[in-house]
C-alpha cells in the first residue's frame with residue numbers, strides 16, 4: 001500500500017512557499033459508527049473532505065486575519081492539541097516573538113462536549129480514535145470480539161474533551177521515584193509547582209491549603225450534585241480506618257469527595273483552559289482537522305527540521321527554526337516517532353522504514369485497568385443516579401441555569417479512596433495499590449427502557465454477557481465502586497501495523513499476565529466487601545449482586561476463582577496508557593527521551609505528553625499531562641533563552 005502525491009505546490013498568502021501536494025492514501029476510512037451521534041464528531045475521511053453539519057456549534061480556531069495558509073516556518077511546531085500540547089502552546093506563545101504552529105487531527109469542541117454526563121457517549125463518536133487492543137487470551141472476555149476498546153480523544157483539547165474530568169495528582173512518592181531513577185527535576189517538590197500553577201481550586205475548605213493553586217486556568221471543584229451514597233462511602237471508609245481527606249494533598253492516604261475539572265456544571269478541557277483565551281494571539285496558529293504524518297529529520301546530522309502534515313487532502317510541510325514537539329499522546333506519539341525513523345531498529349526494518357535512530361519506542365506500556373462488575377443492590381429507591389430518572393427536561397433547564405443536576409456529574413463518580421491491600425509488596429506505606437472509584441450508581445444506571453446504555457457500550461461489553469450478568473437489575477437503584485489497579489506488574493507494548501500514518505498501530509496490553517495483579521484485584525474486592533458490611537451501607541441494605549458470567553459458570557460465586565474470572569471477563573481500562581516514549585537518563589536502556597524530554601540521539605525534537613511517564617503513578621493522567629506540558633514549557637524556554 002503506498003501513498004501517492006499529485007503536485008499542487010503553491011505560494012501561501014504570506015508570500016512564502018509551502019510544499020503542498022494533493023494527498024491520497026489507500027483505504028483509510030473513518031471507523032464505522034452506527035448512529036446519529038457520529039455526526040457530532042463528523043467523520044474524518046482522507047478521500048473526500050467531510051461536510052461538517054455541526055461546524056456552527058463548534059468553537060473555531062481561525063488563523064489570524066488576512067492569513068489563509070500557515071507560514072512555511074515556525075519557531076516550534078507542536079503535534080497534538082491535547083492535555084499537554086494545549087498547556088505547552090499557551091506558555092510558549094506568551095512571548096509574542098515566538099511563533100508556534102499547533103496541529104490537531106480532531107475538531108474543536110462543541111456545546112455537547114461541555115456536558116459532563118455525556119462523557120461516555122463520546123466514545124461512540126469521531127471525537128475519539130477508535131483503537132482496539134490486540135486480542136489477548138484470558139482477558140477482555142466479555143467485550144465485543146474479546147478485545148478491549150482503547151479510545152483516545154481526537155479534538156482540540158485532546159482526551160480532556162472526552163474524559164471523565166476526575167482530577168488527581170499522584171502520591172509524592174510516585175514522583176520521587178521517577179526522580180530517583182535519574183530524572184532530575186521530576187520529584188514531587190518539582191512537579192507540585194506546576195499543579196499549583198495550573199489550578200484554580202474552588203474546593204470549599206481545601207483551597208487555602210499551601211499545596212493548592214487559586215490563580216491557574218483550570219478550575220478544580222467538587223461536583224455540585226451528589227447522591228446520599230457519596231457520604232455513605234466516606235463514612236464507611238472512616239469506620240475501616242480511612243480518614244476523609246483532600247486526596248490530592250501530599251500528606252495521608254484516605255477517601256475523599258471527587259475533585260473535577262468542571263466549573264458551573266460545564267467541562268473544562270485543556271483547550272478551554274489554555275487555548276480559548278489566547279486564540280487571538282497572532283503568534284499562535286492552530287490547525288484542526290490536520291494530521292501530522294512525519295517528522296522530518298536529517299539522517300546525517302540527526303536534527304529535526306520540520307513536519308509533514310495532511311489537511312483537506314493536501315500534504316504540507318512546515319519547517320522549524322527551533323524544535324518539533326510531539327504531543328500526540330501515548331499511542332500516536334510513539335507511532336509518529338517510528339514512522340519518522342526513530343524506534344526499534346529491527347521493527348522499523350520489518351516495515352521498510354529507514355532507521356535514523358534505534359530507540360526502544362513503544363516497548364513499554366503501562367495502563368490502569370479496573371473492574372466495573374462489583375455492583376450492590378439497595379433497599380431504597382431514588383437514592384442513586386439513574387439515567388431515566390435524572391436526564392429529564394426539567395433537569396436540563398436547571399443545568400443550563402445553575403450548572404447542577406446529574407448533567408453536571410462526571411458519569412456518576414462521587415469519590416475516590418486510596419487503599420493499600422494486604423497483598424501489596426510495596427514497602428512504602430504511603431503508596432496505595434488500589435484506587436476505589438466511588439459511583440452513585442453502577443454500570444446498570446444507564447439501562448432500562450430507552451436509556452442510552454452508554455457506559456457498557458463505551459466499554460464494548462457484549463449485550464449477551466451484560467444481560468446475563470446484570471439484566472435482572474438493569475436500570476434499578478444500585479451502588480458500585482470500580483477498583484483500579486494502580487501499579488500493575490504486567491505491562492504491554494505498541495508496534496506499528498504498517499507504515500501507513502493513518503493505520504492504527506498494534507496495541508498489546510498484556511493485562512494480568514503477572515499473578516500478583518490478579519491477587520491485588522481479589523484483595524481489593526474483599527476490602528470492598530468489608531466496607532459495604534459497615535452500618536452506613538447496611539442502612540441501605542447494600543447487597544452484592546451475584547452476577548453470572550458465561551465464562552465463569554464453573555466457579556462458585558464469591559470464590560477467589562470466581563472473582564479472578566469476573567475480572568478477566570470485564571477487564572476495563574481507565575485509559576491511562578503511559579511509558580511508550582519513556583523518560584530516562586542516558587544509559588537507561590528503556591528510555592526514549594531524557595529528563596528534559598529531548599529524544600535521545602536527536603536534536604531539536606522533544607516528546608511532551610503522558611507517554612513520557614516512565615512509571616505508574618497513583619493518578620488518572622489528565623492533570624499529570626497538563627503539568628508535563630507546563631514543565632516542558634519551562635525547559636524549552638531555558639534551552640532557547642526565550
Ligand SMILES: Cc1cc2nc3c(=O)[nH]c(=O)nc-3n(C[C@H](O)[C@H](O)[C@H](O)COP(=O)(O)OP(=O)(O)OC[C@H]3O[C@@H](n4cnc5c(N)ncnc54)[C@H](O)[C@@H]3O)c2cc1C
Nearest residue numbers: 080082083084105158159164165166292329332610620622
Ligand atoms: C475515556 C477516557 C476517560 C478518561 N478519564 C480521565 C479522568 O477522568 N481523569 C484523568 O485525569 N484522566 C482521564 N483520562 C486520561 C487522560 O485524559 C489522558 O491521559 C490525557 O488527557 C492525555 O493527555 P496527552 O496530552 O498525553 O494526550 P491527548 O490529550 O490524548 O492528546 C493527544 C492529541 O494529539 C492528537 N493527535 C494524535 N495524532 C496526531 C497527529 N498525527 N497529528 C495531529 N494530531 C494528532 C490527538 O487527536 C489528541 O488530540 C481518560 C481517558 C479516556 C480515554
